[in-house]
Amino acid sequence: MIARVKGVAALAAALVLGACADQGARQLRTVADVTIVHTVNPSTVPGLTTVTRAEQNDRRHVYASYPEVPGARPLSRALASAVNGRVKPFERDAGRVRRLPGGDVPELNVQWSLTAAAQEVVGVRLVTSQFMGASGGETRETLWYDGVAGMVHPAADLLDGRRGLDGMVRQVRSRIGNEANPGQVTPDPRMFSSIAFNEAGDMVVEFSDYSVAPGSAGRVAVAVPGSAYEPLLSSFGMRARDAALDTQPGLSLGSPTATPAPRGDAARRPLPRTDCVRAKCVALTFDDGPGPHTGRLLDLLADGRARATFFVVGDNAAARTDLLRRAAAAGHEIGNHTQDHRDLSRLPAMQVTSDIQRTEEVVRDVTGRSPKLLRPPYGATNATVGAVAKSLGLAQVMWNVAVADWRQSDARVIADRVVSASRPGSIVVLHDNHKVTVDAVPRIIQRLQAKGYTLATASDLLAARHPQPGGAYRNG
Template identity: 55%
Template sequence: MNPRTRGAAAAAALVLLAPAACAVHTERRTRPIADVTTVRTVDPAALPGTTAVTHIEQDATRRVFASYPRIPGAGALTARLAKAVAAEVRPFGAGADGAEPLPGGGVPELNVQWSLTAATSRVVGVRLVTWRYFGTSGGESRATYWYDAATRTAHPSADLVDGPAGLATLAERVRERLGSRANPAQVRAAADTFPSLAFNEAGDLVAEFSDYTVAPGSAGRVAVALDRDAADPLLSAFGRRARDAALDARPHPASSQAPPPPAKAGTPRTDCGRAKCIALTFDDGPGPGTRRLLSTLSAHGARATFFVVGENAAADPALLREAVAAGNEIGNHTQGHRDLTRMPAMQVNTDVQRTQDVLRAALGRCTTLLRPPYGATNSTVAGVAKSLGLTEVLWNADPADWRERDPAAVAARTIAFARPGAILVLHDTHEPTIEAMPEVLRRLTRAGYTFVTVTNLMATRKPPQGSPFSGL
């Protein structure tokens, strides 16, 4: 069923099923594993200084959001991830499959999300999941890359296995477990057959396959878990170290610190009925330049709203606290930046709730603001937002900053779109935007503008219940 045509009944039913917006989700390692093929993931805050590199595009022919982590000291891994993401984005351009508008006005979408499968000073694992939408076709591909700090080298997943003999045995075990679900001829004893090898909570080896590679697309996600006793003889020396790193459960100071008070006391609210207010909003971060942007805003006495992607925000909870302490506010931009109107209600709920959990862990409370990626919303998204106590926030001014590589051009476009009551959508993942902000703030301040948060702007005129807020 097309999610754009789902009735309000599905969204209304969700209200009865959805958890509270700030529900606490805890994980207990002693709990039996419900799905042994679920890859163990770890808190990215375990590696202090990790930031997300993000590539975005949005026009009439395609939507692209691709993100991967930049981990301090692991330059070879960053380069490997950048190459992998570029290989996904590049063919999704003009002339490639999915580059033309879809029947009915839909736009092809490419989304690359990341998670950490290990995060120690010795070994790091990064799992990339790429989702493609072409209307009637599409699917996911999965790849996991590993970094060996001892040799400062990045490795594909197949390097976890001990040479050709190990690959041959692994292929044989996988074929046995897949049975009739897969085409045995496609499960070859070759490195490229196993792009995603990682470990589950018990230390079993999990082999994931991309859609349409070893089984029909109708099979959904295809993965096999080899129990630890069977898998250990197949692992290389590095593979055994990777397994140990994946199971490392020591607490990390970066993620276990109790958050300070979530807001600076005495932050004044501007009366936007009298003042010339404008709301700068920044999507898709945090990014490598977000801290510099916070310093720029502070130097000009400006406040802004940051709509963060959960997987990026989880890497640096301290940054979120710094932003709020300076008088800025944080909004929910979902966990992985997919078009929510193409997802069923429960999946929308899960995606939004995961970012609420990230914000609660970092700030001690959740946000009340949701910006759906691409501004795409429908009755299902509205129903989820209402059930979680969230107001959808769109915009009424889009300088398309991400198209420009020249900071001066970004500044000129942003200033040209400014008007009282405007909500401008910008991106703190885009370096030219970070560099343009001092000029933007200087010139708009001289023009008499006051820079306020979206919540401050909404105090002048709240949107009707269930309706997105797009500015005054």
């Protein structure tokens, strides 16, 4: 069966379930789509952290994220290599583009999800979306880790060598839809770069754009029932299938890295709100987390008695619900930075809605409150994004102080630039997934407070302007 959506009614039916279950699809699907890949909640894997690469300038936009699973270092190295293999060629190609029509900027986005995390097997699915004007598309790849052997397997290794590949080619050709060319499905292991399983236990084989069909076909995926694929599995493929379908996920890969406990009772005594009409305020905002350095950042903010706003990416927030909960309990504001960090200004309204709502659900489920603020990735907004934000009751918050902290290796430089550029009512954008940025925070707090500033949340800073849903705000 090939993934398809026809008509407005089908698209509306697909919005919540299709988008939530499959992060990589550009086309939203009907609720009966059997090619939706089963995923594991990353918060069930103790010690899991995320690694994020992000960059934005007038030549390119890059956001790439992948998980680090305790006890699976070879998998982390393989994921880093896979992501680098997408980012480097994109940076090269984007550097050759002078300007895209309409002033658009080339964009690369790498998303991840867990397809298995049980016994001694981990599956990680990467979906890479690339926009380069007229060209672009999605590449799909699933890596499988065998904790017994300490080996990372490409998806084709789930099949029993050439015999398994030949058999799977026959199965796929007999099931693939009219949009694709069955003759283009060959027993090349590279063609079978993404293999996982659905909730019913069927094998889901999905293809990268343009590999077996025109780009207009969207995501091409086939579900193969167990009776057809089980004879084709390798011994590791059987273990991967069992792990993916395990109803009680639990890894046996060694002890997870201990998460440092909050110091003192800072996480239990939220700082009071600030009246920024009377006080001289600056809002420190942190995008793209939570990440490996967010816990230390929360300690530093508590030490400096400073409040901040965290615009979280839904995938990262779902992986680190402990940090999300702790930030909210300490009195920091949680804003919405979308689920996958895609440029919303290029997406249709229903996909914009889905991307925002999925993060809203994560934040609400963990903290008990829905975000009131939205920061569109890259600050890219338009009338469609504004209309969706209005419908969801979200004000858009941009910034007027940016220091490109992802390019810096010196915390003093970051602090100098933030302090020198800040004025009463400034909104500063930083990124808590960079160690050097977190290193700069004590200097930023101390120096701004020495100048009489109070470090407030974005909502407190904007309160006097009575921000309206859908509106875009850059300072107080």
